[in-house]
Amino acid sequence: KVTEAKEASRRALHDMKRSMPFATATGLDALKHIVVAEKLTVGVQYFGLVVENFDLTDQKYQTAVEVAAQNSLFHIIVDTDDTAARIMKRLEKEKLGRVTFLPLNQLKVDSVRYPESTDVAPLMEQCITFDPVVRRAMEHVFARKLLARSVDVAATWSTRSHLDAITLDGDLCSRKGALTGGFVDQEKSKLRAHYALKTAEEGLKELEKEHKEMKEKSTAVDQQVSNIMGEVQRLEAKHANLDHMMSRTEDEVSKLEKAIERHNKQVKQIEDDVPNTETQVTSFDGQIARLREEMGTELTSTLSDDEQAL
Secondary structure (H helix, E strand, C coil): CHHHHHHHHHHHHHHHHHCCCHHHHHHHHHHHHHHHHCCCCECCCEEEEHHHHEEECCHHHHHHHHHHHHHHHHCEEECCHHHHHHHHHHHHHCCCCCCCEEECCCCCCCCCCCCCCCCEEEHHHHHEEECHHHHHHHHHHHCCEEEECCHHHHHHHHHHHCCEEEECCCCEECCCCCEECCCCCHHHCHHHHHHHHHHHHHHHHHHHHHHHHHHHHHHHHHHHHHHHHHHHHHHHHHHHHHHHHHHHHHHHHHHHHHHHHHHHHHHHHHHHHHHHHHHHHHHHHHHHHHHHHHHHHHHHHCCCHHHHHC
């Protein structure tokens, strides 16, 4: 999806460049790098293209707004003429194309009195919205433009009010009396190309954000898996150590059981031998008694009467 979005963005950018003069397209390519190189603050010193600084209140006004602005859509809004000079110096030095600047501090727009009629409306108020910070630039481009209900109405009010009047179909009646109209090729529309590029870039940005989030989640999951694997290895090592200790304990228990078995056999043997021993002792006691009797009789018989009387 990201690849497809990048391709859509590339095509939209190509169409956008085709809708503007070559020198302008070349200059716009270099602007982002120059803004960074000059350390300009976006939204304070550098505001970008006119077309990037307003939104249509309704898509039906696209043709009228584009006809009203013409190539002013690609003029660059900056805060001061000094900022414009810094950028122009870079463009000229590096031969990076040409662009037109609208320095807010130098733009002077006379107060415009709009006709009170339901057939026409101030184009700037009816068709677009913008940040008040760039109001002077928007007034410079759109203040003297009317949105007219029809060509006849446009012709009438452009003459009466000395303002350019444009219909929804893009027919333009200039305040100088010229009438421009006819077929409008939407495939070559500057605003259409701009909005296609904007949509493609927003889609790409969203997909890249999702891709980044998914990558971060994947990294987090990989880290969790790594931690779990580390814990598994630690537990396996502990288990192996316990197995080893258990094996040694089992060997020792086996040895002790064998020793106890031998001891029990010895005890049993001794217990079995006790009756025989007791019998032998009794026999020995009897023999000793008989021997003592025999020894006493023999001794008496060998003594004299006086010795026996003693």
